[in-house]
Amino acid sequence: MIVARRKPFDEIKGSVSGAEQVLILGCGTCVAVCLAGGEKEVAILASQLKMALRLENQNVRIDELTIERQCDREFIEEINTRVTVDDYDLILSMACGAGVQLLSDVFDHKVVLPALNTTFIGVAEGPGVWTERCRACSNCILGVTGGICPITMCAKGLVNGPCGGAINGKCELDYNRACAWAMIYERLQKLGKMENVRKIQPPRRHDLATSPALVIHKAYQ
Amino acid sequence: MEGEQEVVDYEPRLVAMLCNYCAYSAADLAGVGRIQYPSNVRIVYYLCTGKVEIIHILKVFEAGADAVFVGG
Amino acid sequence: MRAIRKVEYTKRLLDEIGLGSERLEFFHIAASEAPMFAETAKKMTERAKNLGPNPLKSDH
Ligand code: SF4
Ligand code: SF4
Numbered sequence: 001m002i003v004a005r006r007k008p009f010d011e012i013k014g015s016v017s018g019a020e021q022v023l024i025l026g027c028g029t030c031v032a033v034c035l036a037g038g039e040k041e042v043a044i045l046a047s048q049l050k051m052a053l054r055l056e057n058q059n060v061r062i063d064e065l066t067i068e069r070q071c072d073r074e075f076i077e078e079i080n081t082r083v084t085v086d087d088y089d090l091i092l093s094m095a096c097g098a099g100v101q102l103l104s105d106v107f108d109h110k111v112v113l114p115a116l117n118t119t120f121i122g123v124a125e126g127p128g129v130w131t132e133r134c135r136a137c138s139n140c141i142l143g144v145t146g147g148i149c150p151i152t153m154c155a156k157g158l159v160n161g162p163c164g165g166a167i168n169g170k171c172e173l174d175y176n177r178a179c180a181w182a183m184i185y186e187r188l189q190k191l192g193k194m195e196n197v198r199k200i201q202p203p204r205r206h207d208l209a210t211s212p213a214l215v216i217h218k219a220y221q
Numbered sequence: 222m223e224g225e226q227e228v229v230d231y232e233p234r235l236v237a238m239l240c241n242y243c244a245y246s247a248a249d250l251a252g253v254g255r256i257q258y259p260s261n262v263r264i265v266y267y268l269c270t271g272k273v274e275i276i277h278i279l280k281v282f283e284a285g286a287d288a289v290f291v292g293g
Numbered sequence: 294m295r296a297i298r299k300v301e302y303t304k305r306l307l308d309e310i311g312l313g314s315e316r317l318e319f320f321h322i323a324a325s326e327a328p329m330f331a332e333t334a335k336k337m338t339e340r341a342k343n344l345g346p347n348p349l350k351s352d353h
Contacts, residue, residue, distance in 0.1 A: 235341060
C-alpha cells in the first residue's frame with residue numbers, strides 16, 4: 001500500500017490560514033491503514049486546527065469527511081452527495097499525492113491542498129512501523145531474486161549483486177543496513193535456487209518505467 | 222485575545238479519564254473513605270484506559286477543560 | 294502500555310496547537326490507592342491554577 005505521513009502541523013496551519021470554510025477530506029484506504037489520513041486522523045487534525053486557529057482569533061469553519069478512496073472518480077463524485085463542495089474555499093486532502101491530484105482535477109475551480117507527505121509503497125511490519133518494498137519499476141524481477149526487491153532495498157539498485165563493498169552482510173553505504181543482495185543469497189539458498197544468481201540479469205528496463213507511466217488494461221485498449 | 226495571562230485565582234475544571242479496574246476504583250474508594258479531593262474534577266469512566274482515544278482528549282480541551290489526566 | 298503512548302502523543306499534539314502539553318498527564322493509580330488518586334487530583338488542579346485557564350474557554 002501507499003505509505004504517507006502527516007505534514008508538520010505548522011505547515012498545514014499556515015496553508016489554511018485566511019480561509020473561512022475548510023473541508024478536511026480523508027481517504028479510507030491506504031493512508032487510513034498507515035494512520036496518516038483516515039477518519040480518525042481527519043478528526044484529530046480538525047480538532048487541532050479548530051483549537052489552534054481559535055487561539056489566533058481566526059474564525060474558520062472546519063468540516064470533516066472521509067471517503068473510501070480519493071484515487072477513483074467514482075468515489076470522488078460521492079462527495080457532493082454528502083457536502084456542498086462550493087461552500088468551501090479550500091479542501092485539505094489527507095490522501096496520497098494521487099488522491100490530491102485527482103481531487104484537483106475533478107474540482108478544478110477549488111484550491112485543493114495536501115496535508116500529507118506521500119512517502120512510499122510498502123508493508124506494515126508491526127504496530128506503527130512500515131517499510132518501503134517497491135519502487136514501481138514496471139518490470140518486476142522478484143521471481144528471480146527470491147521475493148526481495150534489490151531495486152528498493154539495495155542502496156545502488158543493482159540487479160546483479162552484491163557490489164564489492166558488502167561486509168558481513170551489511171551495506172557499505174550504511175553498516176546498520178542489511179545488504180539486499182546478501183538477503184537475496186540467503187533466501188535463494190533456502191529455496192534451492194542458487195542458479196538464479198549465477199545467471200547475469202539483463203540491464204534494468206528503464207524504458208518501461210516511463211514517467212509519467214500509463215496503464216491501459218488490455219480489455220479496454 | 223488576552224495577551225499575557227495575568228495570574229488569576231480561578232477554579233480550574235479538570236477531567237479525569239479513569240480505568241474501571243484501577244484508577245476508578247481508587248477514586249471510588251477515596252469517596253467512600255472520605256478522602257478529600259478537589260470537587261472540580263469530572264470523571265470519565267472507561268472500561269480500560271486502552272480505550273481512551275486521542276480525539277476524546279482533544280475534544281475535552283476543545284470544550285474548555287483546563288487540565289486532563291488519564292489514570293490507569 | 295497503549296494509554297501511555299497515546300497520552301505522550303497527544304501531549305505533542307497539544308504543543309503543536311499552542312495549548313501546552315503540561316495540561317495533560319498520565320498517572321498509574323492502582324485500585325487500592327485512594328490517597329494517590331486524591332493526591333493526583335490536587336496536583337493537577339494546582340498545575341492548572343499555575344497555567345491559568347484554558348484560553349479556549351468561552352466564558353473567560
Ligand atoms: S487516494 Fe491514495 S491513499 Fe487513498 S486509496 Fe488511493 S492510493 Fe490509497
Ligand atoms: S522489481 Fe520493480 S516492481 Fe518488483 S518489487 Fe522491485 S521495484 Fe517493485
